[in-house]
Amino acid sequence: MARKLMKGNEAIAAAAINAGCRHFFGYPITPQNEIPEYMSRELPKVGGVYLQAESEVAAINMVYGAAGAGARVLTSSSSPGISLMQEGISYIAGAELPCVLVNIMRAGPGLGGVQPAQADYFQATRGGGHGDYHVVVLAPANLQEAADLTQLAFDLADKYRNPVMVLADGMIGQLMEPVELSPYHPAAGLPPKDWATTGTAQSGGRRRIINSLYLYPDQLEQHIRAIFAKYAEIERTEVRYELHQCDDAEVVIVAYGTTSRIARSAIEKCRRLGLRVGLLRPITLYPFPFAAFPPVIERAKMFLVVEMSMGQMLDDVKIAVAGRKPISFYGRTGGIVPTPEEVVKQVQALLGGPGA
Amino acid sequence: MKTVYEKSPGLTDVPMHYCPGCTHGIIHKLVAESLAELGVLGRTVAVAPVGCAVFAYDYFNCDAQEAAHGRAPAVATGIKRVHPDNIVFTYQGDGDLASIGMAEIVHAAMRGENITVVFVNNAIYGMTGGQMAPTTLVGQPTTTSPLGRNRLGQGAPLRICEMLATIDATAYIARVSVHSIPRLNVAKRAIKKAFQLQVENKGFSLVEVLSTCPTNWGLSPVDSLRWVEQNMIPAYPLGVYKDIEGGT
Incomplete structure (x- = not known):
């Protein structure tokens, strides 16, 4: 397929269908409505x-029901709606679907606002619902990546029998960029x-039960340990991140999704001012790219975490840096998207004035 | 030797955990017999609730999914929409269906979802130890209405069949009881008909079965059956509330 100008939400929806998703269940909420609208239009055609x-x-x-029946299934929502889904996500993780x-x-807490935010990081990366579990979290920074990661999400979900979340914000959902959907092939060895x-007539009489109930603590602990063995493998093999101009950077900005785009523009401006700034961009938020940090910590003087929140990924960066270099934070929240100039100012303040 | 009675192939050999005198076992049997007689066991998927019947997935001899509290009709919807040829049913109690799961049951009915719902109403929360349900009778004492359910403030029985029968897309809505052999036979015919309609793609079917809870009612099994007849049926009249085929 040729490159096509698409809206972010539509690119995600189109990529899902391209990856073989044939079932979508959802409820309208701004700013993601183009996903269900696209699905209602396009899914019946296939x-x-x-x-x-x-x-x-x-x-x-x-x-849950559709996944348990073996389908490639998608739902989409925005922050308050995702909060409502947490019970079900916990069941899906527990039943390994x-x-x-x-x-x-969008911005929260509560009804919050409909403008972009990144304040669901904790909810997404820490499990979100009750119990011991994780959701794999993929954070695209542009629309091609949003499409590619959506396709990858279906493969990862099938590979590990675990929910996978594509975590973007209203900015990624609403902006338009060219996207190319290549012919999709599922990952090998799923x-x-x-x-x-699907009925015992299909299984030679063997009953298949989808369930997350284990009343005996020793059995439940064993089940959870088996799930966490998968997480250990995910943490070993599925970490994704990007390093941009980190080789000589004195200040390394850590940002994902929309804020990483802003950081990239800020870095260009900084470089023109002679300020050596780089970007460490996590693409997987769970598993967080802790392993990307050690070589960067060696060379950088300091880190600057930029988020559209009051500082959530900041906690993971603190764990990653482990006190070896100073970390500053710059966040806008409530639906405000920071400008590159704001970020440049932060860098200038850290390095002691323009062209420091 | 002539076989005069045998366990339905629709049930597994797992011993049931239900209390003595509880009618869940009878209702399981009626469901299992219906599925076996219709020849659909091998393509049936059960959806178990949260409540006393939470282990239903161990007892029905078919594939099954265990749902979150109240969400069985949504889970069943997901299964049915993926494999419309599967026979999909939920088995839910009155706390699960008539309280926390009210939105899911009403909207599955509204969509005319081609599933069958077996709704077991014993007017109390059984598994959690006898708390008040939306179906608890006025004046009935429970652990959370110790003085008896008060119409003012705690409300009066919620009649699910009457409510769902007003929804256009439903195919079959009936209330039955298993407190006597004649009633049990009527209940069996209703449950089998509900599944038959699903096989014929006629849409949403629900059978409400009045059931006992000797443990939490504080009655003997025999007195419990009498209590169904004398107290529950007046509040929950038996009958067919909706039948798109026009039968009663």
């Missing part, structure tokens, strides 16, 4: 099912879904 649920609570449980979730973040409930 023999798929779009269903508008009565709530996000129902939608995520429809996802593959599905893809898209969170086009396990067969022989656990899916």
Whole structure:
């Protein structure tokens, strides 16, 4: 397919269909409505099912049922709606079902606002619902990456039998960029879904049960340890990040998604002023790219974390840097997107004036 | 030797955990027999609730998914939309369906979702130890209405069949009881018909079964059956509330 100018939400939806997603369950919420609208228009054309649920609570449980039946299934929402889904996401992780979730973040807490934010980082990367589990979290910074990561999300979900979240914000969802969807091939070696409930006539009489209930603590602990063995493998093999101009950087900005784009523009301006600034951009937020930090810590004088929140990824950067270099934070929140100039000012202040 | 009775192939050999005198076991049997007689066991997927029937996935001899509290109709919807040829049913109690899961059941009915719902109403929360349900009778004492349910402030029984029968897209809505053999036979016919309609793609079917809870009612099994007849049926009249085929 040739490059096509698309809106972020549509690029994600188109990529999902390209990756073989044929079932979508969701509930309208701004600023992600182009995803369900696209799915309601396009899924029936490929023999798929779009269903508008009565709530996000129902939608995520429809996802549970469809995933348990073996489908490649997607839901999308925005922050308050994702909060409503947390119970179901916990069940999906507990029952080890593959599905893809898209969170086009808006500002919170509460009803908050509809402008872009990155304040759901904790909720996304720490599990979000009750119990011991993680959701794999992918954070695109441009629309081509949003499409590519959406396709990857389906493969990772199937590979590990775990929910995978594409975490973007209203800016990524709403802006337009050229996107190319290449013919999709599933990752090699994805396990067969022989656990899916399709009726015992399909399984030679073997009953398949989708469940997260283990009343005996020793069995539940064993189950959780098995899930965490998967997480250990994910942390070993699925970490993704980008280093940009870090080789000679005195200040390394750590930012993901929309703020990483702003950081990139700020770095260009800084470099023109003779300020040596680089970018460490996590692409997977869980697993967080801790391993990317040690060589950067060696060379950098300091770190600057930039987020559209009051500082959430900041905690992971503190863990990664482990006190070896100073860390500053610059955040805008409530739906305000920082400008590159604001970030340049932060760098100038850190390095002691223009052209320091 | 002539076989005069045998366990339905729709049930597994797992011993049930239900209390003595609880009618869940009978209702399981009626569901299992219906599925076996219709010849659909091998393509059936059960959705178990949260409540006393949480282990239903161990007892029905078919594939199953265990749902979060109240969400069984949404889970069933997801399964059915992926494999429309599967026979999908939920088995839910009154706390699960008529309280926390009210939105899911109403909207599954509204969509005419081609699933079957077996709704077991015993007017109390059983598994959690006898708390008040939306279906608890006025004046009935429970652990959270120790003086008896008060109409003012705690409300009066929620009648699910009457409510859902007003929804256009439903195919079959009936209330039955299993407190006597004749009633049990009527209940069996209703449950089997509900599944038959799903097989024929007629849309949403629900059978409400009045059930006992000797443990939390504080009654013997026999007195519990009598209590269903004398107290529950007046509050929950038996009958067919909706049948797109026009039968009663």
